[in-house]
Amino acid sequence: xxxxxxxxxxxxxxxxxxxxxxxxxxxxxxxxxxxxxxxxxxxxxxxxxxxxxxxxxxxxxxxxxxxxxxxxxxxxxxxxxxxxxxxxxxxxxxxxxxxxxxxxxxxxxxxxxxxxxxxxxxxxxxxxxxxxxxxxxxxxxxxxxxxxxxxxxxxxxxxxxxxxxxxxxxxxxxxxxxxxxxxxxxxxxxxxxxxxxxxxxxxxxxxxxxxxxxxxxxxxxxxxx
Amino acid sequence: xxxxxxxxxxxxxxxxxxxxxxxxxxxxxxxxxxxxxxxxxxxxxxxxxxxxxxxxxxxxxxxxxxxxxxxxxxxxxxxxxxxxxxxxxxxxxxxxxxxxxxxxxxxxxxxxxxxxxxxxxxxxxxxxxxxxxxxxxxxxxxxxxxxxxxxxxxxxxxxxxxxxxxxxxxxxxxxxxxxxxxxxxxxxxxxxxxxxxxxxxxxxxxxxxxxxxxxxxxxxxxxxxxxxxxxxxxxxxxxxxxxxxxxxxxxxxxxxxxxxxxxxxxxxxxxxxxxxxxxxxxxxxxxxxxxxxxxxxxxxxxxxxxxxxxxxxxxxxxxxxxxxxxxxxxxxxxxxxxxxxxxxxxxxxxxxxxxxxxxxxxxxxxxxxxxxxxxxxxxxxxxxxxxxxxxxxxxxxxxxxx
Ligand SMILES: Nc1ncnc2c1ncn2[C@@H]1O[C@H](COP(=O)(O)OP(=O)(O)O)[C@@H](O)[C@H]1O
Ligand SMILES: [Mg+2]
Numbered sequence: 172x173x174x175x176x177x178x179x180x181x182x183x184x185x186x187x188x189x190x191x192x193x194x195x196x197x198x199x200x201x202x203x204x205x206x207x208x209x210x211x212x213x214x215x216x217x218x219x220x221x222x223x224x225x226x227x228x229x230x231x232x233x234x235x236x237x238x239x240x241x242x243x244x245x246x247x248x249x250x251x252x253x254x255x256x257x258x259x260x261x262x263x264x265x266x267x268x269x270x271x272x273x274x275x276x277x278x279x280x281x282x283x284x285x286x287x288x289x290x291x292x293x294x295x296x297x298x299x300x301x302x303x304x305x306x307x308x309x310x311x312x313x314x315x316x317x318x319x320x321x322x323x324x325x326x327x328x329x330x331x332x333x334x335x336x337x338x339x340x341x342x343x344x345x346x347x348x349x350x351x352x353x354x355x356x357x358x359x360x361x362x363x364x365x366x367x368x369x370x371x372x373x374x375x376x377x378x379x380x381x382x383x384x385x386x387x388x389x390x391x392x393x394x395x396x
Numbered sequence: 397x398x399x400x401x402x403x404x405x406x407x408x409x410x411x412x413x414x415x416x417x418x419x420x421x422x423x424x425x426x427x428x429x430x431x432x433x434x435x436x437x438x439x440x441x442x443x444x445x446x447x448x449x450x451x452x453x454x455x456x457x458x459x460x461x462x463x464x465x466x467x468x469x470x471x472x473x474x475x476x477x478x479x480x481x482x483x484x485x486x487x488x489x490x491x492x493x494x495x496x497x498x499x500x501x502x503x504x505x506x507x508x509x510x511x512x513x514x515x516x517x518x519x520x521x522x523x524x525x526x527x528x529x530x531x532x533x534x535x536x537x538x539x540x541x542x543x544x545x546x547x548x549x550x551x552x553x554x555x556x557x558x559x560x561x562x563x564x565x566x567x568x569x570x571x572x573x574x575x576x577x578x579x580x581x582x583x584x585x586x587x588x589x590x591x592x593x594x595x596x597x598x599x600x601x602x603x604x605x606x607x608x609x610x611x612x613x614x615x616x617x618x619x620x621x622x623x624x625x626x627x628x629x630x631x632x633x634x635x636x637x638x639x640x641x642x643x644x645x646x647x648x649x650x651x652x653x654x655x656x657x658x659x660x661x662x663x664x665x666x667x668x669x670x671x672x673x674x675x676x677x678x679x680x681x682x683x684x685x686x687x688x689x690x691x692x693x694x695x696x697x698x699x700x701x702x703x704x705x706x707x708x709x710x711x712x713x714x715x716x717x718x719x720x721x722x723x724x725x726x727x728x729x730x731x732x733x734x735x736x737x738x739x740x741x742x743x744x745x746x747x748x749x750x751x752x753x754x755x756x757x758x759x760x761x762x763x764x765x766x767x768x769x770x771x772x773x774x775x776x777x778x779x780x781x782x783x784x785x786x787x788x789x790x791x792x793x794x795x796x797x798x
Binding site for chain 1: 401694792793
């Protein structure tokens with residue numbers, strides 16, 4: 172479970188202070204398929220970064236899987252992310268010099284998992300995202316949609332508690348978007364993988380099971396369907 | 397896995413790696429070539445001293461250098477014990493005197509050098525300086541005259557020269573010897589005034605039996621400082637003086653040290669340029685890649701591991717650059733060793749005044765290459781501290797915001 176309470180985030184961008192988040196309380200449970208929705212600049216990325224332990228709030232507390240992440244050192248936090256959170260970013264997620272298979276395997280190597288488990292899991296995940304025939308391709312040899320699918324597979328490889336995806340479909344055409352959503356939804360339903368993703372694409376919003384709308388750094392609405 | 401990442405990163409962006417590696421190659425080439433040239437010049441001058449008449453170290457009777465008279469001479473038995481010294485390979489006795497030399501109508505003052513023919517042949521290859529006639533032999537005692545002497549006095553082989561001068565302890569020096577050969581001492585100055593005869597003849601001419609004015613100390617190594625100390629320790633310094641080439645040729649010493657300081661200065665500038673250009677490269681590369689580093693840290697790769705990858709990349713490229721640099725530098729250095737650079741103008745004049753060839757062959761001393769390759773390797777590593785620092789302080793969110 173992720174619990175974020177009274178989250179404020181202020182950026183000191185030179186002389187101008189930007190209040191990106193102004194008091195957000197949110198709770199995300201295992202198995203959710205949640206969209207964070209809002210116009211550009213509303214604070215979606217900031218919120219995802221904070222609940223994913225990538226950024227620290229100016230005020231407020233974040234507990235991820237019962238850990239108060241404010242209490243972790245920099246290295247502990249990196250390790251915590253490795254073992255508890257899977258990330259999918261908007262683009263250029265993958266390590267350019269590694270093949271699809273190696274990208275998926277990468278986090279498991281960092282986790283020091285044994286070879287057998289790595290191979291088994293990599294194969295399984297690439298199959299789950301429909302890329303079993305692309306395993307030896309480098310990112311620049313794949314389409315944007317394929318790259319995002321590899322990114323999803325990689326995010327799952329470390330067996331995280333949550334997968335956070337910041338506008339994962341922003342750079343995809345509608346077919347690839349639908350395809351990626353299908354895969355995420357199936358993983359959510361069949362494997363009970365928790366997905367939290369931000370978007371402002373109505374077709375993506377329509378498929379979310381819970382929609383949290385933010386505007387001006389505040390939660391405007393939070394509805395579970 | 398980290399090594400694999402580093403390795404692939406190098407080959408992924410060939411342009412980037414090529415820039416880095418070639419800047420290292422260029423640095424190595426430049427530093428090694430410059431230094432080889434400089435050490436070559438320096439070494440060549442010194443080698444010239446040894447193969448000229450000076451030698452590195454000489455023994456004289458005390459006061460001879462100040463006042464070059466035959467009265468300031470000494471007996472060879474006084475330095476006999478030196479031959480047992482470890483660093484000393486031989487002692488070459490000489491008589492340096494002056495006399496008026498005449499042939500038919502012309503006469504001219506000359507510097508007379510009495511030498512041991514066998515020793516000078518063996519050690520300074522005096523015989524190879526003969527350009528006409530022959531070197532001394534058992535049957536051919538006589539004179540080797542400088543090329544210039546021959547021209548001025550219009551002499552030819554076989555002519556007999558008559559000598560007149562002052563001998564030992566006020567005696568009269570006179571004698572007549574035939575010319576057996578003409579030598580070229582490479583510099584007009586020396587050629588115009590030098591006449592070489594055997595030591596025995598000189599002793600006879602100057603009535604200086606068993607005595608010499610000079611003994612050149614032959615060394616096994618070029619370590620003349622040690623040899624000078626050894627010599628000083630083994631002889632009676634109340635009677636004799638031991639001088640090294642720097643004392644005998646202070647001007648040459650100055651020339652070399654100015655040249656060396658200049659070389660060090662140029663090298664310092666060169667290394668600053670190298671450092672800045674490498675730093676520029678590193679700066680650019682680090683900026684280019686901070687997004688990538690940001691992703692790695694965001695998804696859970698510890699900074700230390702990212703740093704290891706970066707360091708591995710640097711080390712691999714540094715090794716490649718340094719090795720390639722040495723490979724490129726070698727033919728350059730070799731070429732200019734075989735085809736020495738010819739000095740011209742003022743430098744040439746100064747150098748030739750000391751009796752040396754105005755040629756600079758590059759030095760092939762491998763320690764020059766290894767030293768400067770090593771220095772550049774270290775510079776590359778030091779410059780990369782910037783990257784490490786950058787990764788250490790990297791905020792993945794900022795890096796990924798672009
Ligand atoms: N590192 C930062 N420095 C300064 N301002 C920032 C930074 N990150 C985000 N902001 C500002 O915070 C606000 C929220 O941004 P963001 O969370 O990226 O919104 P969204 O993802 O919904 O577009 C914006 O006004 C943005 O300009
Ligand atoms: Mg955003």
